[in-house]
Amino acid sequence: MDGSCYSPLVREPLGEERARQLAGTLKAVAEPVRLRLLSLIASRADGEACVCELTGAFEVSDATISHHLKVLREAGLIERERRGTWLYYRVRPEALRTIAGALMPAEDGAVPA
Amino acid sequence: MDGSCYSPLVREPLGEERARQLAGTLKAVAEPVRLRLLSLIASRADGEACVCELTGAFEVSDATISHHLKVLREAGLIERERRGTWLYYRVRPEALRTIAGALMPAEDGAVPA
DNA sequence: TCGCTATTTAGATGTATGTCAACTTAGATG
DNA sequence: CATCTAAGTTGACATACATCTAAATAGCGA
Numbered sequence: 001m002d003g004s005c006y007s008p009l010v011r012e013p014l015g016e017e018r019a020r021q022l023a024g025t026l027k028a029v030a031e032p033v034r035l036r037l038l039s040l041i042a043s044r045a046d047g048e049a050c051v052c053e054l055t056g057a058f059e060v061s062d063a064t065i066s067h068h069l070k071v072l073r074e075a076g077l078i079e080r081e082r083r084g085t086w087l088y089y090r091v092r093p094e095a096l097r098t099i100a101g102a103l104m105p106a107e108d109g110a111v112p113a
Numbered sequence: 114m115d116g117s118c119y120s121p122l123v124r125e126p127l128g129e130e131r132a133r134q135l136a137g138t139l140k141a142v143a144e145p146v147r148l149r150l151l152s153l154i155a156s157r158a159d160g161e162a163c164v165c166e167l168t169g170a171f172e173v174s175d176a177t178i179s180h181h182l183k184v185l186r187e188a189g190l191i192e193r194e195r196r197g198t199w200l201y202y203r204v205r206p207e208a209l210r211t212i213a214g215a216l217m218p219a220e221d222g223a224v225p226a
Numbered sequence: 227t228c229g230c231t232a233t234t235t236a237g238a239t240g241t242a243t244g245t246c247a248a249c250t251t252a253g254a255t256g
Numbered sequence: 257c258a259t260c261t262a263a264g265t266t267g268a269c270a271t272a273c274a275t276c277t278a279a280a281t282a283g284c285g286a
Contacts, residue, residue, distance in 0.1 A: 009152035010204070013170075019145040019152070026148075029216070030139035031244080032132040039122035039132070042218070051263060057126075064245055066264050071243095085253055085262055091123070093218035103142070103213040105155070105206040144274080164233065177275055179234055198232060198283055228286085235280065243272070250265070256258085 010105050025099055028075030033058060034068045041078065042091040050086040123218050138212055141188030146171060147181045154191065155204040163199040 014022070029035060040057060041049045051069070055062045069089060072078045077095045080087050127135070142148060153170060154162045164182070168175045182202060185191045190208045193200050 009148065010155035010206075010209075012152075012156050014149045014152035016145070016149070019148045023143050023145040023148050026139055026143035027243095030136050030143040032129070032136040033244090035122065035132045035136055035139075036127050036129070039125075039127035042123035043125050055263095060244085061246055062263075063247080063265085067244080070264080082253085087263065091218070093123075096123075096216050096218045100213045100216040100218075103209050103216075105204070105209045105213075140273095146274090168233095173274085174276060175233075176235085176277080180274080183234080195283085200233070230284085230286100231282100232284105233280105233282080236278085238277090239275085241272105241274080243270100245269085245271100247268095248266085250263105252263085253261090255260080 008104055008106075009102055022099065022102055025075050025077070025095070028071050028077060029099070031068070031071075033060060033064070034072055037065070037068055038072065038077065038091060041089050048081075048088045048090045050088050052086065054089075121217055121219075122215055135212065135215055138188050138190070138208070141184050141190060142212070144181070144184075146173060146177070147185055150178070150181055151185065151190065151204060154202050161194075161201045161203045163201050165199065167202075 009022075029038070036058070037054060040054060041047070051062075051065065054069075055065050058065060069078070069080075073080065073089075075095075076092060078089050078091055080089045082088075122135075142151070149171070150167060153167060154160075164175075164178065167182075168178050171178060182191070182193075186193065186202075188208075189205060191202050191204050193202045195201075
């Protein structure tokens, strides 16, 4: 259901179905709070964070954070694990790599001036 | 206004402003028709396509295609050039590279188990 | 200038999305 | 069981967005 190996969209025209899938995943990422949540979780030394460590960093309500985490989770971008009272979230690097790879214009990392 | 050199969001927590910028660009891409437009233009041999070559590939109206092209253009993802009666669109690879680079989880391509 | 064609803009409409307050679920502990 | 805390769900609301039809603009050729 996820298509973990997209070829870059510059190589050949994207099919209708794949475009819908990719757009769905991208929509999950294309929101400021969700981007910061992803970044906040991913940039931790141990790669994980519990909800209580996340809610404080934003000006939106806990319910909204919970909603955004759900969106990210349903898009396959993060996963969670319960340890006692707390839930710990972790980023799924393959998912990030998939969308980054689909957008990357060329394999060689050369950046033109 | 574009911040052409994001460091990946996994490296350090994304600032509020940068998250807003990145999300804005990602929103432009996070739509099936726009993804296919991007792909259709980018995968051309000469790297460009005129509107008349694009409208036929979709089931939406010409006005809608025009709207999506405008969204992509305002996000800095494509540019256009007039030649006679027709407008030719071209992808800006740096823009794609910027968002891909911001999402890429690590420089080395190693996929953890 | 007049009309022809390619593309964009404007206004209208239905759907999707971000947000919050209030309520519920789940685990821990007395 | 009663209660406390962590996190998620529900329902409502306002805003954002994709789409269409109809009208407007911009080059080109006669």
